[in-house]
Amino acid sequence: MTEITPRSEDFSRWYTDVIRRAELADYSPVKGCMVIRPYGYAIWELIQQGLDRRIKATGHVNAYFPLLIPQGLLLKEADHVEGFAPQVAWVTKGGDEVLEEPLLVRPTSEAIIGTMYAKWIQSWRDLPVLINQWANIVRWEKVTRLFLRTTEFLWQEGHTAHETAEEAEAETLTILRLYKEFCETELAMPVLEGRKSESEKFAGADRTYSIEALMGDGRALQAGTSHNLGQNFARAFDIQFQARDKSLQYIWGTSWGVTTRLIGGIIMTHGDDSGLVFPPRVAPYQVVIVPIPRGDWRETVLPHARQIAADLRARDVRVFLDDRDAYTPGWKFAEWEMRGVPLRLEIGPKDIEKGQALLVRRDIREKIAAPREDLPGRIVDLLAAIQQNLFERALRFRADHTTEVSSYEELKQVLEGRPGFVVAPWCGSAECEASIKAETQATIRNLPLEDTAGGTCVRCGRPGIARAYFAKAY
């Protein structure tokens, strides 16, 4: 069996080892593209459910736009082209016919959706348009990494059109908060919400906001972005409406997305040397039942295990009954721990005698002898407790790995030693940002939403416009 490199020894190897060993994903014959295997795809489905519910609850609807985009459409927004052109995959032939106008495989859908919005929007009465799409995207990345950066990936992308700048800004922030709440509630992954610097913002946006998580190795992961597009795409794609005052106006746009990268975030936030640790709310299996085979266990033990599984399913608990007899209980314990199942339930002759089952928590490895009566209720409570504990643990980790500094020497020193977020005043200049990046590899992850101006720039000593969160990032 493939050994998993301990997380404490080599984080990168641990990450790829555990993904492949747990069968979340595998490399494919296509360069830069991975296969998301059933156990990994189940997590994505749970992410989709949780997110889709929230997106719809805030008034958005789903639609689907074409994968292929005519070259001419991409060219319409100058910053957008410049930002995405290096990453675009092209279709130049259909069958053996060379296309008059090449098609690009969408790296994002502003261009095609903007084009349609121009047709659909005539009046202020048509606004807002609040559409989301679940789709795949292709970006020709130089270097790929399972879940974190692959040539093709899955995501949701919201694209909205509004009557006023204020509405667009409110939408952008609504989604940012939605993402934060989702990550923290469902994934037990704390995130910092904030605004991106000019140099880090989306190609074609006025302002980009992001949520940033901290991984177990002290590097930051951008977990989601929400862009206020201003009227840039409206002008480029001629998305106009007649306003209440009869004047012709450009709409105010937003776009926002999160991707399958979130799965990488879950892995790197909660995993340990024994493998994966899944937050119950997105765990493909929340409980695995391991019956202890002794004697005629199929007659004596298995029926109890089946009954417990049925009771749990009735409470909407995702449960797997591992009754395979090719493996020993000890093997199954290790296997399901590696696969990150939050709660294991062991049941054998001894337990049946005592009218109990043995529960083992993945997060703290606590063993609990639980009486058979109201076992499902106890398990539901335990799953909630595990979810809570994982979030609090991650929050503590982030607090322990966030350092405020006031001098450049201090900033460099902290970044060399213990990784994590480093908070320091910044003057707002791209020059300081770039030189800090060049000298420390750390980038400004984002700037807090609340006004935090004050102090002097950690790099140049001019007045600070904000306390910036620096980190080495994925």
Add this chain to the structure above:
RNA sequence: CGGGGCGUGGCUCAGCCUGGUAGAGCACUCGGUUCGGGACCGAGGGGUCGGAGGUUCAAAUCCUCUCGCCCCGACCA
């Protein structure tokens, strides 16, 4: 795209330097005994050695080119 490393049964690797009939452990299949922290015995199946070309009587091994993957940088969700 620059620097480094690696491609040999499903996985991890040995063999390559010094060319001479492809190996190990794990995994897999079948039978049996087991099973409360990664069981054991017995019998099996499976590899044109990443690909192409070259040198040679003979290439996993030597030479050239090429493709892929991993790690570190620059770019990005």
